[in-house]
Amino acid sequence: MELVVASSVAALTAGGVYLILRMRAFAVIVGLALLSYAVNVFIFASGRLVVNEPPILDKYGDGIYTDPLPQALVLTAIVISFGMTAVLVMIALGSYLESGDDRIDLDGPRTDAEDGAQ
Known part of the structure; x- marks a missing residue:
């Protein structure tokens, strides 16, 4: 199971980095989303998930529980990344409609003389 989670985090990270390096607005937004998913899966997997156990210590204190902190962090990160993705999509859409x-x-806007020279 650990191999599956590690492979999925690696695949999401590799895909995210590849898309960010494409230098297209939509690809950068999707790449950032993939990177945030990879971080969320990594944080969620670090919480020692235990099936059918409570997220708190029971009265006997046997120590078998699922840590609720990574789950709360991932839930918060999902909400924040959704909002930031919406903002980035609106910025990219405005840029696309303008240009x-x-x-x-990264070099600045091209002039008509530069377009004709190449």
């Missing part, structure tokens, strides 16, 4: 392209240009 007509979703390419992320």
